[in-house]
Structures are given as C-alpha cells and as structure tokens.
Amino acid sequence: MIALIQRVSEAGVHIHSDSVGQISQGILLLLGVEREDNQKHAEKLLHKVLNYRIFADTQGKMNLSLSDIQGGLLIVPQFTLPADTRKGARPSFTSAAPPNQAESLFEYFCQHAKQAHQPIATGKFGADMQVSLINDGPVTFWLQV
Numbered sequence: 001m002i003a004l005i006q007r008v009s010e011a012g013v014h015i016h017s018d019s020v021g022q023i024s025q026g027i028l029l030l031l032g033v034e035r036e037d038n039q040k041h042a043e044k045l046l047h048k049v050l051n052y053r054i055f056a057d058t059q060g061k062m063n064l065s066l067s068d069i070q071g072g073l074l075i076v077p078q079f080t081l082p083a084d085t086r087k088g089a090r091p092s093f094t095s096a097a098p099p100n101q102a103e104s105l106f107e108y109f110c111q112h113a114k115q116a117h118q119p120i121a122t123g124k125f126g127a128d129m130q131v132s133l134i135n136d137g138p139v140t141f142w143l144q145v
Contacts, residue, residue, distance in 0.1 A: 001045045001105070002032035002081045007054050007139035011074045013123040014130045021121030023072025027054075028133050031109060032081025033102040034095050042109040045145045049073070050117055054139055062139075066117070073113060076123035076131055077106045099126070 005027050012022035029049060055064040055071070066073060079102065083091035097105065103125045114120045123129050 001034065001037045001041045001109075001145055003045055003049055003143040004030040004032075004078070004081060005049060005052070005054070005141050005143060006133060007136045008074075009134040009136045011072075011131070011133035013074065013076055013121070014132075015124060015127050020124060020129075021074055021076075023074045023119060023121050025069070025136070026071030026119075027066050027073050028131070029073060029075045030078035030081060031075055031106060032078050033097040033105045034082045035097050035101070037097060037101075037105055039105070039108055041145050042105055043112060045143065046109060046112055046116065048143055048145065050113075052141070052143065054141065072119045072121065073117060074121045074123075075106075075110055075113060076129065077102070077125045 008026060008028050010024050011028040013020055050067045051065045053065050054062050055069050057063040079096055082096040083093055084095060085091050106125050110122050
C-alpha cells in the first residue's frame with residue numbers, strides 16, 4: 001500500500017459540489033492499493049500514518065504525530081499512486097490492485113482508522129472527487145509498506 005500524506009491546516013473532498021469529508025489541522029492521506037496488498041499491509045500502514053512524527057513540538061521540531069495532536073485524518077482513494085511512470089509518456093497501472101480488491105482494502109483501512117482515531121473523514125471509492133487542501137509547511141511524505 002502507498003500513502004501520500006500531507007500535513008494540512010485544512011482539507012476537504014467534494015463530489016458534485018457536495019462536501020463529503022472535511023478536516024481542520026491534520027493529515028490528508030491519498031491511498032493507493034497495489035496487487036499484492038492485504039489487510040496486514042493496511043494495518044501496518046495505518047499504524048505508521050497515525051504515529052508518523054510530522055507535527056511541530058514546542059521547539060518547532062517535527063516530533064509529534066497525528067495521534068499526539070489529535071488532528072483530523074482525511075483518507076482519499078487514489079488509484080494513480082501505484083502507476084509505473086518509468087517508460088514512455090503514459091502511465092501503466094499493471095501494479096495497481098483490481099477495483100474490487102482495492103475498494104475492499106480501502107474500506108478495511110477506513111474502518112480500522114475510525115476505530116483507532118478520531119476525527120476521520122473519507123472520500124468515496126470510484127467517485128470523481130475534487131480535493132482541496134492547505135498544505136502546512138509544505139510537508140509531504142510518501143509512505144509505503
């Protein structure tokens with residue numbers, strides 16, 4: 001699984017002008033699922049996201065996690081993250097999980113996130129979404145398990 005995480009002051013996702021998820025300070029997580037991914041990968045990645053120290057402490061150093069600051073987590077499915085872009089001018093999606101597997105693991109990830117942390121907001125798998133954010137820093141990391 002792949003997570004592109006961004007530390008945000010605020011973030012939201014809309015579908016056809018309707019707000020389906022919004023957070024204030026926290027993490028916007030774009031989640032990509034690869035063919036070989038399973039529930040263990042989802043659990044490991046969620047633990048890493050919740051505990052990754054990307055928020056400033058009182059000295060201004062990145063020593064606090066999302067759990068530490070009790071910030072929001074906005075999880076958005078992103079099927080393009082596993083794309084192979086090494087050749088040519090068109091991405092290959094052969095390493096991406098098929099839609100039914102990807103949706104199942106996305107839902108599993110979100111369900112476990114809601115049990116482990118609040119507040120949680122999500123996008124909708126397979127929907128055409130508009131994502132807005134204010135990246136704080138900017139701070140952006142690519143996490144993979």
